[in-house]
Amino acid sequence: MNIHTGSGILSGMDISALTTTNDIEQLRAMALAMVQKVMSENAKLVAEKDRELRTKNQRIQLLEEMLKLVRQQRFGKKCETLAGMQRSLFEEDVDADIAELTAQLDKLLPPSVEEDDKAPRSRPVRKPLPSHLPRVEKEIPPATDHCPECNEPLRYIRDAVSEKLEYIPAHFVVNRYVRPQYSCPCCQKVFSGEMPAHILPKSAVEPSVIAQVVINKYCDHLPLYRQRPIFARSDVDLPVSSMADMVGASGAALSPLAALLHRELMSRPVVHADETTLKILDTKKGGKSCSGYLWAYVSGERSGSQIVCFDCRPGRGHEYPENWLQGWSGTLVVDGHKAYRTLANKVPEITLAGCWAHARRGFADLYKISKDPRAAIAVKKIAGLYRLEKKISSRPVEKIRQWRQRYARPILEDLWSWLEEQEARCSPGRALHKAIVYALSHRVELSRFLEDGAVPLDNNVCERAIKNVVLGRKSWLFAGSRMAGERAAQIMSLLETAKRNGLEPHAWLTNVLKRLPSWPEDRLEELLPLPGFVFSD
Template sequence: MNLDAEIAPFKLNEHAEQWLAARCAHWQNETDKIQAELRLAQLKIQALTLELAHHKRLRFGHKSEALTSEQRSLFEETWETDLGEIQAQVTEHLLPSSRTPRQSAGRQALPEHLPRIEHRHEPESCDCAQCGQALVKISEDVSEQLDVEPARFFVHRHIRPQYACRACETMSAAPVPAAIIDGGLASPGLLTWITASKYLDHLPLYRLEAIAERQGVHLARSSLAQWIGQTGAALQPLAERLAELLRERAVLHADETPVAQLDPGKGKTKRAYLWAYRSNDLDTGPPIAVFDYQLSRSGSHAQTFLQGWQGDLVVDDFKGYKALFSKGIAEVGCMAHARRKFFDLYAANQSPLAQQALEMIGELYEIEKRARASPGECEALRRKETIPKLQTYHQWLLETRVTVADNSALARAIDYSLRRWQALSRFAHSANLPIDNNAIENIIRPIAVGRKNWLFIGSERAGRRAAAIQSLFATAKLNGLDPAAWLKDTLEKLPAWPHRRIDELLPLPPPL
């Protein structure tokens, strides 16, 4: 058999061979290019994955007390933003075939009370694109997106027809609706927006002025300031009544936080203080929080605010409260402050003794968690488990103290607890005393965050006004009320409301 004759029909001519060789070279180049891009994408994904893991460790692995609450809040926002960007970049570098559709099953449902605007997306034709037959609806795929509408300004027109009697020539008209600001331009809704933006969202007035200007509404900063002052004056009686109701409680929390006040005579700021007082969550009755603005940290301010009050006061070791405890007020210590001394020591050098103290304090908090879950058994649980644990912990503190050097960090941490032991352990002998002062620190936290925006308070009067409004807003939030909605309703009612029924306007749930 002649082999050349057999394969002759399958041989390509010279031009075809050249074309085929060129195409093979082209596809080889394309393949090499795709492989290079794939390797680059894989390296990029690997780098982003490592960075993502690092950010997740920062976001979810940090110790609860490694940063202050304000720092942690700001850093968490940055971490969340970085995580979102990195995840988007990883998705961008994945090949289409390897991308997995995002699952929305685990996404938090949008609130039911929000209004829904439906957008129906029907196919262009009701006939099948393949065979031409009529389509039949079998189900619906529904997805939701959250939207927001910026502050929308509108005008209320109050029209009061004037009527006259032809017989006696008497004029009649409906009375002018009562308002917080008589004859003023601002409605209760606008006053609410300004007040909530300033004291809840901590936006300076010049930013509110700019927001309104973008919508073609000129609100002079001087007018905004004047409205805030008039609103604060109208709300002052409510804040004072709230303080009266707070002093009727048997157990209170107290703390203070510094704020800067403008000192025009010297062209700089001086330090003032917001003193915070709060009811105890283990007591009956709705929670109440009250702020008291003062120009110093003198303990006389706490004595003035609590004048005539008797009960248990939960505080830290600040000496300004000490004079109160010789006037019939019992001191309750804060175990969280005592724990923080050991936590700082453990975070600094991994001290095994500090770790041991943290573990014993942790056992006390574990008992408290169970006690909170069963309020009726709180006193019995504390008597059965908490008191023995405290006795063991106290003995450990005494024995450990003699083994450590004076003036060392561990000695100072132990001395803090031993010096305040009576106050720290008082909670265990009652069902209505808290283990720590964290409740008041949670109330102060928004003030600390707000300081970064408004920087300073303009005057003592402005500070007292801020304290009154913050007291009402904080109490509303503690009772599950929307502060802005409560304020709008209150400003609408307040002008014509009888003073003897002022309790009905307070941001508290109605009595059962």
């Protein structure tokens, strides 16, 4: 038998020795020996605990240093120098690193009493899970129906409900079309039901599969060769050539809808425009890539349901928007690209409105680099315009115009006066001077929003449409041909418009691909991805 004491462990042999002798000196010696033994064992235990504690503290210190370093990389100046897709990929990886390091620290650092007593830190409010998703009830009853303290029966009072999102991987099914065949003994003919019309009559896939391939390519930026191994994980072999046939057939079937969407956009009084580079392989030059441009046109947010149209062209001269906007009259919201001014000079029916986000950017970038107080003043004055816009954004267009005339005009006049003063004092060629000259040289366009409540302050709505293309460009790098670029522009126009109007792209595209082969041409507008779209059974 072993007896545990406050300072060690006494074995059964030690206890029996103490009880079988009457010699005081022997008892004293034995007791002293046992105490020394216990102290020696305790010293070993303490040393072992110290080693474990030192190892743990070193691990904690290392993790804390790593966490500080990763946070500095995530939120410091190094992160600010990255741009576009590179920055997005950097941030998502670093955020995952921060979460992993924090989880490891939480395991090593038990919550202290002092922290428990402190008021809980405010955390961002988590968005509720989408209400349209089906709910699966999973009831978790208590471990016992009696109180563990007094053994009294427990009484139900209410449900504590928490929700967690679960992912069920997509799966394939095979639809078997059984068509009973009947013969006519008299006519010697066989009759059966007709197969549903299909954009690829000889294909072995349903429109839903075609839609998924198209969505993967144009919404999720997955080239066809990357899609094949994804489908292969479900033991489905879709050759790249077969998927290319699906994309080509979809482009041909959707082309009339894209043209109709273009005509619908031309009826809007306010349109945004922007452009971005798009490399295109030139098949006539041995597959070498040449520079092309993807032009984006977006309807004004206060001029009806949202429409997004893309147009693939070999350059960024004024002739391309001139051709695309032929016959249109209205206000075109743009950045400072000179092609738009040339267009407006040639076509008097088109009025240009400037982008305050571009005008602000020169001052904001300068302040980040040099902390120039004059740049800060410019940013602050421009912010006054945006504060007013936020306040009046939900009002009718005419009310917005009235508020702008009353409150935005004085802010703008003060800004112009200040910019003119600073231009005279600033040395030409400096970053501040360039930002001032940009704003003053676009004064007319940047003041256009005062006269029309439907005209926004900036061109951000179009830049958001372009952003999806910029992200995708990092994956597919180039369009395989001029025709491929035009097809991509048409398909992306329809899918982006669907998203802007709250339609799930795959659901809309699947439904449309089912209906298009037998749909009458004079009713095509019913299939446009606009708020009035009605899904068929």
